[in-house]
Amino acid sequence: MSQLKNATIVKAANIYYDGQVTSRTVIQEDGSKVTLGIMLPGTYEFGTDGPEIMEIVSGQLKVLLPGADTWQEINGSATFHVPARSKFALEVFSVTDYCCSYPAE
Amino acid sequence: MSQLKNATIVKAANIYYDGQVTSRTVIQEDGSKVTLGIMLPGTYEFGTDGPEIMEIVSGQLKVLLPGADTWQEINGSATFHVPARSKFALEVFSVTDYCCSYPAE
Numbered sequence: 087m088s089q090l091k092n093a094t095i096v097k098a099a100n101i102y103y104d105g106q107v108t109s110r111t112v113i114q115e116d117g118s119k120v121t122l123g124i125m126l127p128g129t130y131e132f133g134t135d136g137p138e139i140m141e142i143v144s145g146q147l148k149v150l151l152p153g154a155d156t157w158q159e160i161n162g163s164a165t166f167h168v169p170a171r172s173k174f175a176l177e178v179f180s181v182t183d184y185c186c187s188y189p190a191e
Numbered sequence: 192m193s194q195l196k197n198a199t200i201v202k203a204a205n206i207y208y209d210g211q212v213t214s215r216t217v218i219q220e221d222g223s224k225v226t227l228g229i230m231l232p233g234t235y236e237f238g239t240d241g242p243e244i245m246e247i248v249s250g251q252l253k254v255l256l257p258g259a260d261t262w263q264e265i266n267g268s269a270t271f272h273v274p275a276r277s278k279f280a281l282e283v284f285s286v287t288d289y290c291c292s293y294p295a296e
Contacts, residue, residue, distance in 0.1 A: 088201075088203070089199050089201050090200045091199045092197055092198075092199075093197075093198055093199070094195065094196045094197075095198055095200055095215075095227065096193075097194060097195060097227065097248060098193065098248055099288045101286055101288070104286065105229060106231075108229045110200075110227055122200065122204070122215055124206075124210060124213045124229070126211075126231075143202060143203055144203070181206055181210030181213075183203060183204045183206070
């Protein structure tokens with residue numbers, strides 16, 4: 087089972103869309119941040135400041151990335167990249183567990 | 192903002208009640224476990240193996256502890272103890288953020 091070691095976790099959750107999307111912020115040993123989150127079924131749009139790497143640990147969803155004209159379907163696990171200062175849309179069909187990381191630009 | 196430091200976090204979420212209750216397992220530096228969780232509005236029943244200390248970080252809910260004949264109302268933050276090998280019921284009215292710890296018996 088994958089684990090994040092020697093990390094700091096912020097106790098209070100991040101809550102979006104009335105709790106349909108929630109996450110916990112984790113600062114890793116090297117200072118980099120990840121958020122571990124849950125998305126319940128629904129339709130969402132998120133914006134980025136810097137680039138993001140979304141690792142879907144488990145779930146069924148589709149994603150519309152900025153500039154794309156077709157939705158990417160995910161069943162199970164997958165990773166997608168979102169550019170800085172952009173918006174992406176998600177349609178989530180089953181409880182989705184994710185790990186989002188924030189690489190330097 | 193309260194943080195748990197030098198911790199190991201299990202990447203995959205714990206998912207209950209179709210995702211209406213989810214949590215992340217955190218192993219603290221001293222080896223003790225806590226789970227950081229979210230409960231969405233709904234009615235739930237949970238059982239314990241060992242004793243549990245539930246810290247409600249934020250939320251509106253009521254709790255029926257084992258042996259109690261009245262519900263305890265919580266608005267905001269609160270802590271309650273649940274004995275080992277027992278069941279407790281929760282009626283959650285707003286998104287509730289919690290930290291559950293598992294002291295030795």
